[in-house]
Amino acid sequence: MIPRSLFSVNTTKARHAIFASLLTSPTIIIRTPSSSTILLLPSSSFSSISSCPVPPQDTHTLNRLNQKDWLATNEVLKFIEALEDPSSVIAFLDRYAKRKDYKPSEALYTLVVDKLAQAKMFDAIEDVMHRIKAPKHRCRLSDDFFYNVIRVYGNVAGRVSKAIDTLFDMPNYNCWPAVRTFNFALNLLVSAKRFDLVHGVYMSAPKLGVEIDACCLNILIKGLCEYGKLEDAFHVLDEFPKQRCEPNVRTFSTLMHALCDRGKIEEAFGLLERMEKEGIFPDTITFNILISGLRKERRVEEGMELLERMKHKGCYPNSGSYQEVLYGLLDSNKFVDAKEFMHRMISEGLDPSFESYKLIIRGLSKKNLLEDVDWALKQMVLQGFVPKMGMWKRILRSMFPRKSRYGSISCEEILEN
Known part of the structure; x- marks a missing residue:
């Protein structure tokens, strides 16, 4: 019937x-x-299956939830990994929640968030976060889970405000942020140039149970320097002992970079002396910042001297160190010296940049130093760079300024033939 x-x-x-x-x-x-x-x-x-639409390619996987056998957590995770269409993830959660053996876990929610993030379904991630707050769907979540969610919102979705909201919402999930997560969220604001929010988040550390560390203060200094508030950044430097923290090489390097950008090279060297007195050893990045600052001030010889000084300090220069000095020589139109310095770089196993070759060939061509141009071209090709048409034209113009001795042939006509 x-x-x-x-x-x-x-x-x-x-x-x-x-x-x-x-x-x-x-x-x-x-x-x-x-x-x-x-x-x-x-x-x-x-059967008790969800009313959500199921993409055809995932029907078989979702129907496996209809089996009456008890499902282990690892089996459930494998089912989710097997889903081809990310939109099936929510349907899967709906069906799984109706089973008697439903047991949400951090591993489950982490996999779901990652799946949705890969598909750029960020609104769906918000829905999942709201779902977790319901008593039935609650489970013990660690700081690692929220660090990942904040990373997804900030770095993948570009939703920095949502990332900060998640940081403040963590206590509602019975989880308190670790200093690593707090600093990551703070750095997101600085990187996104949301300087209007940086101070408020920093001041919320006690409320979130976060103990300020040197990394946090360094992020704050970085933000203030980028915001143009250099004086306030130095005030934060004075905060280190008050917070029972010690500044490190990154602290001073950030401040030196800001000073050099503003042409305050002497003050930057003053910081170098201060950090050495405090027993903080400068690294290659510190010296590269100072060499770059000297280059901007056209103080190339001092940059070369600092390059040698690095070695005496037990800090070995890298390709960036040499490249800054080379650019300084090229900026000063010292092309012969630049050629010799480039030769030194190559002999020490360092590769000059394509821009360096472009500038030195242009300068040597203007001075009609064709043998040096020939050397630069050969080195350029050996390094794997391909000279472009504009470079060939410049070389030929130096060889044939107006007319060739064989007649009225221009460099453009030579290239065309």
């Missing part, structure tokens, strides 16, 4: 309505002996 929950459909219009409904909810259709009658049975009569 057919139960009353079934109903008959005889008209074509009604049939079309039923077939349309199949696109949005799973159903089971039974044809009666009479070919003109279709019986529509709600799928809930056969």
Whole structure:
């Protein structure tokens, strides 16, 4: 006997309505002996599956939740990993939550967030975060989970405000941020140039149970320097002992960089002396900042001297150190000296940049030093760079300034032929 929950459909219009409904909810259709009658049975009569639409390629995976055997957490994770369409993740959660063995875990939610992040379904991640707050879906979550969510919002989605909201919302999940997570969120604001929010987040550290460390103060100094508030940045430097922290090489390097950008090279060297007195040893980045500052002031010889001084300090220069000195020589139109310095770099296993070759060939061509140009071209090709048409034109113009001795042939005509 057919139960009353079934109903008959005889008209074509009604049939079309039923077939349309199949696109949005799973159903089971039974044809009666009479070919003109279709019986529509709600799928809930056969199994407790979700009414969410299921992409065809994931139907088999989701239907595996219909099995009555107890599912281990690892099995559930494998099911989620097997889903091809990210939109199936939410449908999977809905169905899994209806099972008696439903047991949400941090591993489950982490995988879900990662799946949705890869598909750029950031609104769906917000829905999942709201879902977790419900008693049925709660589980113990660690700082690592929220660090990942904040990273996704900040670095992947570009939703910095949402990342900060998540930081402040952590206590509502019975989880308090570690200093690493707090500093990461603070750095997100600085990187996004949201300087208007940096101070407020910094001042919220006690409320969130975060103990300020040197990394946090360094981020604050970085933000103030980029915001143009150099004086305030130096005030933060004075905060280190008050917070029972010690400044490090990054602290001083950040301040030196800001000073050099403003042409205050002497004050930057003053910081170098201060850090050495405090027993903080400068690294290669510190010296590169100072060499770059000297280059901007056209003090190339001092930059070369500082390059040698680095070695006596037990800090070995890298390609960036040499490159800054080389650019300084090129900026000063000392092309012959630049060629010799480039030769030194190559002999020490360092590769000059393409821009360096471009500038030195231009300068040597203007001085009609063709042998030196030939050397630069050969080194450039050996390094794997390909001279461009503009470079060849400049070289040929130096060889044929106006007319060739063979007639009125211009360098453009030589290139064309």
